[in-house]
Amino acid sequence: MADLDVDRLRLLREVGLRGSIAAAARSVGVTASAVSQQLAQLERETGTSLLDRSPRGVVLTGAGQLLADRAGQVLDLLATARADLDKVAGSVAGPVRAAAVASAAATVVSSTVAALRASDPGIEVGVRAAEPERAIGMLLAGDVDLAVVDEYDHVPLALPDTAVARQLLVEPLVVVRPAGQGRRRIDLAALAAAEWVMPPEDAACGRAVRAACRVAGFEPRVRWETDDMLLLVRAVADGHGVSVLPRLSVDPSVGRVDVGALRAPGLSRRLLAVARRGVAARPVVAAVLDAIAAACRGR
Numbered sequence: 001m002a003d004l005d006v007d008r009l010r011l012l013r014e015v016g017l018r019g020s021i022a023a024a025a026r027s028v029g030v031t032a033s034a035v036s037q038q039l040a041q042l043e044r045e046t047g048t049s050l051l052d053r054s055p056r057g058v059v060l061t062g063a064g065q066l067l068a069d070r071a072g073q074v075l076d077l078l079a080t081a082r083a084d085l086d087k088v089a090g091s092v093a094g095p096v097r098a099a100a101v102a103s104a105a106a107t108v109v110s111s112t113v114a115a116l117r118a119s120d121p122g123i124e125v126g127v128r129a130a131e132p133e134r135a136i137g138m139l140l141a142g143d144v145d146l147a148v149v150d151e152y153d154h155v156p157l158a159l160p161d162t163a164v165a166r167q168l169l170v171e172p173l174v175v176v177r178p179a180g181q182g183r184r185r186i187d188l189a190a191l192a193a194a195e196w197v198m199p200p201e202d203a204a205c206g207r208a209v210r211a212a213c214r215v216a217g218f219e220p221r222v223r224w225e226t227d228d229m230l231l232l233v234r235a236v237a238d239g240h241g242v243s244v245l246p247r248l249s250v251d252p253s254v255g256r257v258d259v260g261a262l263r264a265p266g267l268s269r270r271l272l273a274v275a276r277r278g279v280a281a282r283p284v285v286a287a288v289l290d291a292i293a294a295a296c297r298g299r
Contacts, residue, residue, distance in 0.1 A: 006078070008042040009071035011035050012050060016060045016068040017141045027141070075142070076162060079278030092283045093122030099135035100127055100148035103229055103249040104271055108168075108295040109148055116291055123284055131227070132157055132204060139163065139274060145285050146275040148292065150246070152208035153267050164280050166273045166289060169296040173209070173267040176236050176243045179256035185263040188244070192218035195241035203227045205269070209244045212267055230254050248299070271296065 050064035237255025
């Protein structure tokens with residue numbers, strides 16, 4: 001069997017991650033026909049079928065999945081080697097691609113990127129807002145170098161074995177009500193008769209708050225539902241209901257609301273920074289992680 005080409009292995013892994021040759025081609029910036037040609041060559045080199053082609057699309061065969069998994073290990077090893085070289089060279093510069101949940105992106109991540117732009121212009125951070133599951137998927141696909149995600153009580157977050165996580169912040173969820181209704185501590189059960197403004201159930205915050213309401217003995221009557229945190233606060237300010245949100249998500253400039261502590265049961269979320277092991281070791285990625293962690297400690 002001929003020596004395996006790393007670039008072709010990367011393309012095979014991309015097809016497995018993206019679900020099609022066309023999507024893999026878009027992710028690496030080449031044509032679909034070029035990807036097909038390279039994978040056909042990889043099949044000749046391995047002497048086995050790696051792709052199952054059918055009218056419904058393309059999936060990896062058992063051998064293809066095995067080779068794609070090994071390709072992921074090879075790419076992680078190459079990322080570690082790059083990190084080691086960066087350390088030897090003392091290089092703390094270059095692009096860093098990040099994904100972050102919206103409330104973190106608008107606060108600690110945004111302020112960190114602005115500060116780094118002023119203090120370390122050689123570090124170029126690009127940010128994409130994404131919910132945790134999508135952010136982790138982007139991380140595994142190599143679309144981003146790090147992900148700032150959140151994990152709520154009642155909603156554990158599954159992290160891949162190939163990633164390392166660093167806890168940045170633990171913050172309480174707070175009760176958000178229209179201005180004039182008070183900022184006192186309140187039991188969740190006291191809101192059973194209220195109308196609610198809430199993230200959808202497929203968002204981690206929405207699942208966590210609904211689960212807590214059910215533990216408290218009621219199903220919330222949701223009148224406004226959106227994963228846009230700014231719109232949630234605006235809807236509360238306009239009197240459409242109450243909400244329970246992470247403190248970082250409540251932007252006072254959006255509308256006048258009263259924010260109070262949630263007494264029983266208390267709810268919290270954890271902000272985590274996640275990166276693949278080899279990528280996390282790169283000095284420039286570590287510098288961005290440290291800066292975000294410092295911004296969180298200042299909260």
